[in-house]
Every structure is written in C-alpha cells, then in structure tokens.
Amino acid sequence: MKMQNNKTVRRIKSHWLLLLLVGFALLSGCSQQNDKHVQSPLNTISGADLAAYFEQHSNYINSPIAPAIINAADVYSNRTHNIKVIDLRPEIEFESGHIEGAVNIPTKDLMSYFRNTLDAMAFDTIVLVCARGQTAGFATGLLRLLGYDNTFSLRFGMSSWNKAIAETGWDKSVGNELVGKLETESHPKPPKGSYPEIKTTALMPLEIAFERADTLLSKPSKTYLIDYKAITENPGKYFVINYWPEDKYLNPGHLPGAIQYTPKKALLTTTDLSTLPTDQPIAVYCFTGQHSTTVVAYLKMLGYDAYSVKFGSNAFINETLKQTEKKAGHYWSDIHKNNLPLSTAVKPAADDTPVVEIKSVQGGC
Secondary structure, three states, X not given: OHHHHHHHHHHHHHHHHHHHHHHHHHHHHHHHHHHHHHHXXXXXEEHHHHHHHHHHOOOHHHOOOOOOEEOHHHHHHOOOOOEEEEEOOOHHHHHHOEOOOOEEOOHHHHHHHHHHHOOHHHOOEEEEEOOOOHHHHHHHHHHHHOOOOOEEEEOOHHHOOEHHHHHHOHHHOOOOOOOOOOEOOOOOOOOOOOOOEEEEOOOOHHHHHHHHHHHHHOOOHHHOEEOOHHHHOOOOOOEEEXXXXXXXXXXXXXXXXXXXXXXXXXXXXXXXXHHOOOOXXXXXXXXXXXXXXXXXXXXXXXXXXXXXXXXXXXXXXXXXXXXXXXXXXXXXXXXXXXXXXXXXXXXXXXXXXXXXOOOOOOOOO
C-alpha cells in the first residue's frame, strides 16, 4: 500500500512536472509571438474600409444626433443624476474653477482612462468639457465613433458655464473682420477619387479605431485646429469645406475657394466622401467650430489630413450670424452666458456622483 502511494505520488509529481514544462513552452511561444508582433511591419488598410465599418455601426457622423452637444443649463439642472463630467483643460485652469464633481483628465490620457479606469456604461451621460468646446468636440467625436453613445460635449465649453470664464474664452474668440466680404461664387466638388491609406498594428476595425483615437488624442490641438486666417492668408493651401446647409453657402457667403458639403449627408462612401483630396490638407468650418471638430475627428480617423477652423464663422462674421440665424446654437452671444457655480476642490467628494439623462441632443449645423 505504501509502495502504491509512493508510485502515485511520483506519478502526480511527473504529471505536474510535465504540465510545468508545457506551461513554460507555451509562455515562451507566446512571448516569441508577442516579440514578433511588436517587431512586425505595420499593416496598411484603406480609409474606405474603416469608413464602411463606421457607416455600418451607428453612422454617427451622418446621423441626426451629430454633433452630440449638451447645454450648460441641462447639465446643472440634472447634476444630481447619473452623470460624469470630464474636464480636459490644463490642470491650472481646472483648479481655478470647474464643475463640481468633475475629474481632470488630459486628452492624451483620455483613451486609457476610458478603457482602464472608467466604467463608462455605468453612467447615463458623460460630459466632456474644455474652455470653448473645440477640444471637447473633437474628443467626443472620436469617442462616439468608438461606440460610447452616452458622451456629449458641453456647448461653448466652460464659457457657457460661468461669465468669468466667458470673458477670457468665447468673448475673445468672436470677430467680424469678414462681414460683407465673403465670397459668393459657387465652386463644384472635385470628381470622386481614392481614399487615404492607414498604417496600423491592429487587425480588426474596432481595434484599429481605438488605436487611431489614442494616437490622435495624444497630439496637441494644433494638429486638428487652425485659425481662419490660415486660409485667407494662404490661398490654395487648404481644401476648404463649407459645412453649412446649401442655402447658406451663397448667402451670407463663404471663405475664399470653399466648397459646400451638406451636413450629415455629404461625407458618406455612397455620396461625396471620396471627392476629398488625399494629398492636400483639408480645412472644415461650420458655425461655431463645435460641429466641424466632430467632422475632423472622423476624417482624421480615416487618414485625411484635416483641420477644424476654430470657432467657425463666428470668428469672422459673428454679428451677421446673430442677426440672421434662427438657431441660437449657431452664434455666440450673451444669451449663452450662465453664471453657474464653480468648485475649486481638487478632487470630488467620494459620495458625489452627479448625473444626467439626455436621450437626444441636436446641435451644430
């Protein structure tokens, strides 16, 4: 009996040793495969393939919900509900005054925060905040493409939350230099052509999208935002998109050389997406810059060298828009300035998780 037990023990030990050896072999193989994966060349895919994927999965950029923007008053009135506020501003601006309960996350860390820290689906609404709505609009556009359908950007940014921030924010961003000077000549779209090529280490469309979003958010805002003067002072440098309804293209007019692309309809693989150049930087402008940042997020995902014109046409014809536009969201004025409270607490209270439920938000062009 004792001998049998000894044989059994030896057999068990042999089996465990065999399992350990197999385990080490598998780990070694995985390690070698991982090393090969890291060292392997980048994959190349067509932007058309990624565009087709996005069109099949919510088609956000061309849907009625785009751009997903929420008003300051709605955030404040629902502050005790299931809402998460993420402030993308520099730390010094955040600490000087922010929405109570907000967390301060740099844009370069946003994808890591969503994938590794935040339980995004646990919130009814996630609001991204910046100073003027441009950076938050870009980030929200990317997150929406990744399937985070509960994300919104704060309309006009913190400038709409508190008058003191507006004084150094949107109040200083509007202008009227081109009132009565816009071009009224119509320019046709180019013929359809090819799509950009994308270099990626990922294989599946969603992972490619996550990889690209992380790369795009890790870069400074100058890689996706430009001043309108970059267009007027450099004729022909940019392929300029007037992202307005067609009836407004000639009245009040458009930036020199701009071509009209109908919002939520033109940038489909079945319509005019392939008319965009792959060898020239693209500048997109709307009314406030908050819709065009969403468009640019989409185009950059697809591999285009695209830029959003900061503050849209409000940067150069603000008074015209205030007099002619029926939608208040198309222009900046005093009606958007709230005087909502600011917190200077570095970290939100542990038991304070404000929340909002917004089923549909319309905005932009």
